[in-house]
Amino acid sequence: MPSTLTIAQLNNNPSPRRIIIVGGGIVGAALAFHLSRAESENHIILIDKSLETLLGSTGHAPGFVGQLNESPVLTRLAKDTVQDYLTIPGGFQTVGGLELSSTPSGLETLERRQRIAQEAGLPAELLTPEVAASLAPDFIDANSIKHCLHFPLDGTANAGIITSYYVHQARARGVDFLETAVTGFATKKENETSKIATVKTASGDINSEGSTVILATGIWTSSLISNGSTPVTQLPIPIVPVAHPYTFTPLRARRVGTPYPFVRWLDHHVYARDHGDRDGLGSYDHPPMQLDPTKSAIGAWPSSFDQVLSDACSNLKNKTEFQIQGQNTDPEEPWVANKPFNGIFSVTPDNLPFAGRVPDVANLWLAAAIWVTTAGGTAKLLAREILGDDENSTTSEDKALLDALDPARFQGVEADLLLQQSLSKYNDIYNRET
Template sequence: MQSTLSIPDLNANPSPQRIFIVGGGIVGTALAFYLSQAKTNRHIILLDRSLKKSLGSTGHAPGFVGQLNESPVLTRLAQDTVAEYLTVPGGFNTVGGLELASTPAGVQTLQSRCEKACAAGLSAEMISPQDAAALAPDFIDHETVMTGLHFPSDGTANAQVIMSYFMREARARGVEFLEVAVTGFTKKDANDGLAGEIAAIRTANGNIDLTGSTVILATGIWTSPLTGSPGQDKEAPLTKLPVPIIPVAHPYTFTAPRPPRTGKPYPFVRWPEHHVYARDHGDHDGLGSYDHVPLELRPDHSAIGSWPSSFDQVLSEATSHLKNGSAFLAQGRQDDSNPFEAKRPFNGIFSVTPDNVPLAGRVPDVCNLWLCAAIWVTTAAGTAKLISREILREHQEVVSASDEEVLMALDPARFQGVEPEILTAQALERYNNIYNKETSK
């Protein structure tokens, strides 16, 4: 995607009807898509430092969309997201999801999750070790597991295909795109001491005058540094609220290329007791692990971080749980190439929050600022669609009780009054709870 306008163009034609989306990953492009579908005269502009290549977490996400979560809000958003992805040609492959247990406690956990899935209206079934192995025979030795939990309607999202579709459709409806690096914001405080507003977006190529426009930050792992939230070593923060979106390290690796498998595609397989997951990428397999001490990182120009030597052991242990584990590369290395594109072990940075729930909604002390961040591919479309409706909602319009419950859970102000150090510690603890398992002490 090429830029369709310039900063001089924007400053020459100011309008309070403009909506600026900062961030062109799957969340930002989804916002552009849904906002452009509304019957409104709003001028929507998406800003990103790279419109041709995704530099954020979307660019390397493993793509699994598992709809069941311990949080009913996240389950609802994941279900909504799958419904949206299924409308995108080639965007979603319903391969199913499979969770495995090797201990009596693990079996009990999966049985409980099966009951919760059925209560949420999801298709879920407990299956035998033999049936589980038959779904992914290269991954699973039936003698090493006691049971499996199969989710037939889960699957894998092709984030790049979905992003391209959202961008193409949004542009066809008049959304403008500008490739520029956003470096910060100029804030104008209110005379009444209440909510201030963003007066300008600062970029590497000059300032963009907002004149009352709306700004949405869909900036993922770069959100906290951009807002300069309390606890960040930056200038005066844009908002007084804490923005505890913590970027963390995460190892992912691949097998060497191989011929595509024939027959039914493998489900996305997870070993929750070991914090390990694997998927079939078509001409190679991928594997990731959460079984390590959480590592907070400050990302630079992309969401691919340097390789910690400790991750070699993490991957070596993770591969031991797969039948074809010896086929995976477990030794990372540092060089100038992109390890994700080279299909080698890489450190993929993504965000966690103190409750593993995104921050999405209006920022109360900055009247023209919204957040839509810390959102995984799993819930991206559902969250973006909901927030788009809320941004465009007229005051007299009634919000459904279901939407109100979700919006309250996503409220960016929910951590107000908690010390940043505590929030960071809570978020890092959540890394080891990705699979609903308490952190080992």
Template sequence: MLQAVGISDLNDNPSSDRIFIIGGGIVGASLAYFLSKEDNDRKIVLIDKYLDKLLGSTGYAPGFVGQYNESHVLTSLAKDTVSEYIKIPDGFNVVGGLELSSTPDGVENLHRRKEAAQSSGLPAEIISPEVAASLAPDFIDAKSVKAGLLFSTDGAANAIRIASYYIREAQARGVQFLEAEVTGFATESNQMTTINCSNGDITLNGSIVILATGIWTSPLTNDIVKFPVPIIPVAHPYTFTPLRPPRSGTPYPFIRWLDHHVYARDHGDRDGLGSYDHPPMQASPTKSAMGPWPASFENVLLEATSHLKNRHQFLVKGPSEDPDEKRPFNGIFAVTPDNLPLAGRVPGLSNLWLCAAIWVTTAAGTAKLISRQILGGAEQEDEALLKALDPARFQNIEDEILVKQALAKYNDIYNRDSK
């Protein structure tokens, strides 16, 4: 159990050498881990509303980590992330990722993706429908697909376990934890001066603040940042089969039907499925990243499950009243106009950094990047990555346009347009 400090304790010992991380999901936990891993004199404090719960997107993430993306920035961050996850006991299972297509154009796209992935240093192999079906026989009917693309080093991350591991390691290195709801900030002379919390204010005395607040980032920055922070929360349906005995043999790869914007995975004691094949829906999360259930999602899931061989086993009706039963749910996550995170120093506020709109796929890699920049250990390739992730890159673009662009990215979430 985490030993939390109080606001009065922090104010009694002010220092400009502190780093405050706001947000305790996988991104905040990664930051606490990597910032404390280096030999430095910084005092690190992680703040979250609930230290014993993961109510943000981390707690509901399906867990697939596909390293190849047509954005070289995301590919680089994902590869670095996997290199860290595989060090964590039971944190990352290298089951592979399998993309399927049933159209001639789709098969051509698989071949393009294979060549590009190999050029980026990732193993990728085109496989026949029969081989694809043999890798996940309950999911795939060989007659329904024309080809598959197998990424053998991809896998499934246990986001909750990874975050918990990073928190434990950070605590062992002296990171402090504050359970508090952050409600806003005060600034003066281009510097953050105060963190306002529901149970008191924290005086910063020049300390660095990093917002790892995911889907709640934009409201927190509205009053202090002079440019758009278009991190748009969106609704997303995910469902399960009922409990079943674990399968024997080789674990199934994580599977994506690219033609239909559907993905599925074996969770061990049940299967899971999600779909992006519906009009994007902007969400307004309050207490958690689980949103209200739109009735239209039942038809979305019914269509999505039709592409799987075991389609009739998946539940499509909305959440039940039993909180312990795994029913279909609306898991809210963030999109941006270019599907890239917002990570780096915030212009105009010398001690504020963002590290948000980051998926499990790139969480550790992005946290390492920001940690190096803050602690002064930047590497040669960091400059290009930070430029691409610049939190101020959407300056002078109207909010309505940015929201429209971000929502449009939802239906092609694997980012085929970003370079």
């Protein structure tokens, strides 16, 4: 998709109703879509370094949308997200989710999660190993598990289709798109706060003094916020990019019958899904590894990930079908689809996204560290807050959610501690132990 305007056109036609979204993955696209649905005079511009290819985490996300999290905030956002995705043709498939365990502590976890699910209005049923295995017979050996919890309303999201839908709908409503890499910002002091006066790009500077600027930049957010030697904000924004191994079976004919549910082996921090023409598997069972992303959200392949995948595959019945050897060690080389890869995504100290206004930068908002699981719901929430008119006013529930996602919530905490807390969340990414 080509750009619909130039930087010169932007600078020659300043507007006090301009909203600049930086980042064209599923979060930025969802924001453009939901902001454009309002009856307003806002001029919305989405900027991304590639309008044709999803270079961020959206492009390789496993796509599972598990609605229950032991954080009520994430549960609410996930439920809202599913309602959004269900309106998108081909965007969401309700295949269900299975959580498996073979330990007494695992049974306690599943029983607790069933109670929490029921309180949240989400159906969840404990199954026998035999019944669970019948739902995904190539994945599950009934003799190797003891406890199973089924979430029938969970499913898989096709992030590419969803993002494309948001983009085309937003474009039809007058949202403009600009393909260029944002490289930094120039700020201007104004009373007790500052504001972003210039958005710097590889193609030239954009005057943004009268604009609202939203960073939907995922794994690149921390580097953009740090802005070289002149940070944009004095607040800590701990969004930590981490490495994550994912692999596939070779391409095959699609299975006959109902697609498999998404399956998680809680005791081993391993998950698997049916992609239709192949199966996929990922693991969190390794020391967290911080990375600095370069051109895309595909990182260099650490040799240690070969063993991580080998151990992960041992939990599946079709263990021998999965590829376990990484394809390269150079993140600048092209990614070969359907091969093992290191997919970079973000973690935070509390596993919650950042969504809201940055209080010491008058015109800056964040929408970052947001997974596909909660992208649609978070974008709707933030759009209501940004628009702030009678038709789109926030509710008391919205305000509680925004308080939990406040970009200023880690003010006063040391950076080293925030980094340590973020990395510690990686091995229990679903917040089961909170």
